[in-house]
Amino acid sequence: DIQMTQSPSSLSASVGDRVTITCRASQSISSYLNWYQQKPGKAPELLIFGASALQSGVPSRFSGSGSGTDFTLTISGLQPEDFATYYCQQSYNAPMSSFGQGTKLQIK
Amino acid sequence: EVQLVQSGAAVKKPGESLRISCQGSGYMFSSHWIIWVRQVPGKGLEWMGWIDPGDSYTLYSPSFEGHVTISVDRSIATAYLQWTTLKASDTAIYYCARRQDLGENWFDPWGQGTLVTVSS
Numbered sequence: 001d002i003q004m005t006q007s008p009s010s011l012s013a014s015v016g017d018r019v020t021i022t023c024r025a026s027q028s029i030s031s032y033l034n035w036y037q038q039k040p041g042k043a044p045e046l047l048i049f050g051a052s053a054l055q056s057g058v059p060s061r062f063s064g065s066g067s068g069t070d071f072t073l074t075i076s077g078l079q080p081e082d083f084a085t086y087y088c089q090q091s092y093n094a095p096m097s098s099f100g101q102g103t104k105l106q107i108k
Numbered sequence: 109e110v111q112l113v114q115s116g117a118a119v120k121k122p123g124e125s126l127r128i129s130c131q132g133s134g135y136m137f138s139s140h141w142i143i144w145v146r147q148v149p150g151k152g153l154e155w156m157g158w159i160d161p162g163d164s165y166t167l168y169s170p171s172f173e174g175h176v177t178i179s180v181d182r183s184i185a186t187a188y189l190q191w192t193t194l195k196a197s198d199t200a201i202y203y204c205a206r207r208q209d210l211g212e213n214w215f216d217p218w219g220q221g222t223l224v225t226v227s228s
Contacts, residue, residue, distance in 0.1 A: 034214040036153075043203055043218035044145075044153065055216065087153055091213030095141070095167050099153040 002026055002090050006100035012108040013078055021073045021103045023088035028068045032092035035064055035073045038102075039084045047086075048073065075105075083107050110134040112142075112204050112219035119225045120194050127190040128222045130204030137185035138162045141207040143215055144178060144189050148200045158207070159187055194226045 003026035013019050023033065031051040036044040046055045048064035051071055061076045075082055088100040115129040130142060144156040157168035159178045166178050177190045187204060202222050205215035 032213070036215075038153075043221050044205075044215075045218065046214055046216040049208070049212070049214040089153075089214070094213035095158050096169075097143075097155045097213065099155065102152045 002029065002093060002096075002098055004088055004090055004098050004100040006086075006088060006103045008103060009101065010104040010106060012106045014108045015078050015080060017078045018074065018076045019078060019105065021086055021105075023066075023071045023073070023100050025069045025071075025090055025092075029090045029092035031067045032090055032094070033064075033066065033071045034089045034091060036087045036089065037082075037084045038087065044087060078105075080107075110206070110217055112206060112217055114202075114204060114219040114222045117223040117225070119227070121228055122194060122196055122226055124194050124226075125190070125192050126194055126224065127188050128202060128224065129186050129188050130219050131184065131186045132206065133185065135206075138182055140209065142178075142180070142187040143205050143207060144176075144187075145203045145205065145215075146172075146200045147203065147221075153203075156189070156202075161185075161187065194224075196226050196228075198224060199226050200224060 005024045007022045033051045035048040037047050038044040047058050052064045063074045085102045085104045087102050113131050138161045141158050141160050143158050146154045156172045157178050159166045161180045179188045205218040208214050
């Protein structure tokens with residue numbers, strides 16, 4: 001099994017801040033890494049696929065990078081609607097899959 | 109608009125059976141795999157399994173195999189997640205989602221989720 005570990009598990013930030021969330025895979029997964037945003041009481045939504053490709057309709061303040069085992073999701077200029085939980089998901093050994101444990105982004 | 113609409117919340121007793129549904133619209137249902145994901149309240153996302161609506165091929169996470177059954181009815185563009193013997197530990201929100209395409213194993217869109225509560 002490929003284990004996905006996100007850090008931090010939670011963080012506090014202010015509107016306008018730049019934040020970075022990290023996702024580490026237990027083995028190399030090339031660029032087979034996707035990011036989702038989940039707001040309270042809502043279903044997850046796709047943000048980034050293939051480690052760095054922005055899903056249609058997602059604001060450009062979101063960006064993703066990385067390959068191999070280490071990946072980052074960066075939000076540049078936090079907006080009030082960005083406070084949510086973020087999950088990474090590996091699709092390297094598809095159709096098997098696995099998610100990170102999530103990172104909760106809270107307002108400071 | 110591509111969307112997945114799930115059945116409503118369910119309250120069941122331990123030992124009972126249940127089937128929840130996920131109906132796709134706005135796209136060719138048979139051409140995109142459907143995944144089921146569990147989320148225990150306050151916890152993270154767990155991949156449960158997939159189904160290919162084109163031929164009903166299924167693949168389960170080892171954590172869920174033998175406890176749930178995933179199926180599909182292509183005639184009504186609907187996927188199902190079924191339990192024959194529910195446990196209290198099955199209490200969770202269950203989401204379905206659509207795989208983008210062959211070789212593009214990300215999930216979009218997602219259904220709105222179905223809350224399953226199992227309590228005596």
